[in-house]
Amino acid sequence: MxxxxxxxxxxxxxxxxxDQVRYAAASGGLRPGEPLPSIRPLAEELRVNRNTVAKAxxxxxSQGVIETIPGKGCFLKENNSPFTKPVRQKLLLKEVDEAVVxxxxxxxxxxxxxxxxxxxxxxxxxxxxxxEEKS
Amino acid sequence: xNETPVIEIKELTRxxxxxxxxxxxxxxxxxxRCYGFFGxxxxxxxxxxxxxxxxxxxxxxxVRVFGLDPQxxxxxxxxxxxxxxxxxxxxxxxxxxxxxxYLASFRAHWNRDIEAxxxxxxxxxxxxxxxxxxxxxxxxxxxIGAICPEPELLLLDEPTSGLDPIVRREFIQTVxxxxxxxxxxxxxxxxxxxxxxxxxxxxxxxxxxxxGRELLTMEADAARDxxxxxxxxxxxxxxxxxxxxxxSVKQNGREVEIxxxxxxxxxxxxxxxxxxxELQTESLTLEEIFVASQSLGPSKP
Numbered sequence: 001m002x003x004x005x006x007x008x009x010x011x012x013x014x015x016x017x018x019d020q021v022r023y024a025a026a027s028g029g030l031r032p033g034e035p036l037p038s039i040r041p042l043a044e045e046l047r048v049n050r051n052t053v054a055k056a057x058x059x060x061x062s063q064g065v066i067e068t069i070p071g072k073g074c075f076l077k078e079n080n081s082p083f084t085k086p087v088r089q090k091l092l093l094k095e096v097d098e099a100v101v102x103x104x105x106x107x108x109x110x111x112x113x114x115x116x117x118x119x120x121x122x123x124x125x126x127x128x129x130x131x132e133e134k135s
Numbered sequence: 136x137n138e139t140p141v142i143e144i145k146e147l148t149r150x151x152x153x154x155x156x157x158x159x160x161x162x163x164x165x166x167x168r169c170y171g172f173f174g175x176x177x178x179x180x181x182x183x184x185x186x187x188x189x190x191x192x193x194x195x196x197x198v199r200v201f202g203l204d205p206q207x208x209x210x211x212x213x214x215x216x217x218x219x220x221x222x223x224x225x226x227x228x229x230x231x232x233x234x235x236x237y238l239a240s241f242r243a244h245w246n247r248d249i250e251a252x253x254x255x256x257x258x259x260x261x262x263x264x265x266x267x268x269x270x271x272x273x274x275x276x277x278x279i280g281a282i283c284p285e286p287e288l289l290l291l292d293e294p295t296s297g298l299d300p301i302v303r304r305e306f307i308q309t310v311x312x313x314x315x316x317x318x319x320x321x322x323x324x325x326x327x328x329x330x331x332x333x334x335x336x337x338x339x340x341x342x343x344x345x346x347g348r349e350l351l352t353m354e355a356d357a358a359r360d361x362x363x364x365x366x367x368x369x370x371x372x373x374x375x376x377x378x379x380x381x382x383s384v385k386q387n388g389r390e391v392e393i394x395x396x397x398x399x400x401x402x403x404x405x406x407x408x409x410x411x412x413e414l415q416t417e418s419l420t421l422e423e424i425f426v427a428s429q430s431l432g433p434s435k436p
Contacts, residue, residue, distance in 0.1 A: 007335055010363070010418035012356040040316060044308040048336035049169050050315040 001029040003037075005046050013048060017056035022065060025076055026088065032078040036066060139202040141166050141288050141323040142187065146196035148347075149182050156182040158347035159196070164340075166287075167319045171334060171341035171355075172327040173425050179347040180327045184292050188218060201287065214243065217281035221293035223273045225265040231276055232261040235283070242284040249313055253279045257305070271302035278306060282314050289314055291326040295333070303333060311337065331422040338421065343428050351428050355421060362419040362427065363399040367391045367411040378402055382427050394419070394427050 001024040005013055024030035036042075039057060043050040057074060060066045068074050103113045142164035149157040157179040164170045174180045185191040186198050189205040189212070198205060200212045225234050231254075239245040254261060257275040259268075268276065274294060281289060289310065295303040315322050328334055335355070343350040353361070362382075368390050378384055381402060382394040395402055399416065406414060419427060 005336060007359060007420045008417040010360045012360075013336070040312055043315070044312045046336060047304065047307050047311065047333075049339060050311050051167065051319055051339075052336075054319075 003042065003046060005048055014052045014055040014059065017053065018059050018063075021056075021060055021076075022063075023091070025065060030076050032076050034076050035072075036074040036076065038073055138165075140164055140199070141168075141201060142170075142325060143199040143202075144183065144186075144196070145198075147183065147186060147193055147198060148195040149179075149186060149191060150194040155194075155347050157186070157344075160344060160347065160349050161196075162342045162349060162352060164323060164325055166321065166323055168339045169324040169326070169337045171331070171338040171421070172325060172344065173329075173331055173341060173421075174327075174344035174350075178344045180344060181292060182347075183344070184290065184327060187290065188213070215286055216288035216290055217284060217286040218290045219274070219277050219281050219292070219294045221296045223277040225273065225276070227264065227266045230262050230264055231259050231268070234265055234276060235261075235280060238280040239283065244285060245283050246285055247283075249285075250279060250283045253282065253309065253313060256309070271298050274298060274302070274306065278309060282309070285317055287321045287323060289322075289324045291324065291328070293328055294326070295328070295330055303330065307333060307337060331425055332420060335421045341421065343425060345429070350431060351424075358421065358424055359418040361397050362424045363395045364417050364419055364423075365393040365395060365399060365402055365406065366413075366415045367393075367406045367409075368413040369409065369411050373409055376405070378405065382430055396427075396431070 001020070003017060003020055005016060007013075009016065011019075021030065021036065030036070036057070037045075039050060039053045043053040046053070057066065057068075061068060061074075065077060066074050067077050100113075108116070140163045142162070144160055144162050147157050147160045148155060160179065160183060162170075172180055172183070182191060186193055187200055187205060189209050192206060201215055203212050205212045226237070229237065235250060253275075257272070257279070259272060259275060259279075265273070265276070278294070291310075295306050298306070310324060314324070324337070326334055326337075338355045340352070340354045341358075342352045351358075370389070372389050373386070373391065376384055376386070376391065376393075378393060380396075380398050382396050384394075385392045391406070393402055393406075403414065403416065
């Protein structure tokens with residue numbers, strides 16, 4: 001998974017890291033049992049205060065999302081607390097809103113927009129199905 | 136648990152003739168913090184640091200480092216801190232190795248593993264004379280000399296000025312990696328710099344000094360939560376907006392940009408009532424806050 005810090009969001013840095021791990025866990029970027037980078041190299045790479053990264057990892061551990069195995073590192077827990085349905089929908093809401101606004105600017109009307117969404121959903125489902133057939 | 140502030144400055148005043156280089160500055164740095172000290176040239180940053188190091192005596196007010204008076208307990212204070220200035224001086228006839236041995240001779244503690252690791256990491260040739268080093272390498276050598284004694288306080292005064300971007304990055308990474316690895320309560324950084332955006336990730340808390348006085352002191356996260364840039368675009372150029380308390384309001388035809396120090400919800404509500412086509416809010420980075428703060432004036436927010 002890729003970590004990114006954005007100072008323009010107004011969200012505390014440690015929370016950004018927590019949310020990114022949770023998002024990666026929910027979207028397949030990080031799988032159960034996969035290791036997270038160690039605190040020191042991650043802090044160095046992001047050029048962020050080491051205590052900030054430590055705070056994020058402590059928070060993730062207390063939320064039951066990750067676990068630390070002494071001598072081995074931090075790993076995503078099996079059956080880690082997934083995002084609840086309302087939270088997942090809220091995450092999607094932002095993207096949907098952006099698409100709606102863009103459709104408005106590009107003068108794509110409601111019917112055309114919904115038809116486009118349905119077409120892309122069908123396309124995506126076909127892709128997933130054929131991918132599963134191959135593996 | 137040791138709660139004595141690592142640095143405590145109270146109403147510090149330092150006069151030069153008729154000028155007050157520092158005029159009533161107060162700030163507190165708690166153990167384990169990375170504290171940023173920002174200000175324009177001539178604002179009083181270096182004078183303040185010199186008072187911490189007993190290179191200058193306060194005209195009025197007090198400075199305490201580890202709870203001690205740097206004037207009365209100079210050796211006790213200096214044995215627990217390390218200082219990296221912007222211009223580093225070494226004895227020109229010494230090699231890199233000689234310099235490190237020399238610096239180590241003043242220290243009760245010196246971590247040789249960190250020394251070896253950093254020499255390798257920076258690619259410094261231990262046998263090279265210091266006169267042959269580039270500016271970046273001199274800073275790297277100074278940083279090794281500062282980190283190996285594992286001091287409780289790392290005092291940095293424009294440490295990366297004039298260095299290329301790669302060296303600047305490595306410097307910050309080394310502070311985070313090699314220095315911060317120790318017990319968090321005994322690793323405090325105080326950095327005075329113009330390169331605010333580079334140090335932004337490191338900084339927990341900061342003070343902006345202006346004309347010798349404290350202009351703003353805040354936690355970094357709180358500051359980014361408070362200072363916002365609100366951009367709106369309208370179908371028609373809006374009538375002149377009344378937004379008292381905004382740091383700045385810029386109107387350019389149909390577009391408006393507001394810098395807010397708090398009250399951003401209020402401004403957003405006012406803008407929404409005018410039915411904008413588009414409305415976006417983002418936080419100011421620490422560097423933008425520094426620039427915007429110049430219009431804050433002497434009173435605190």
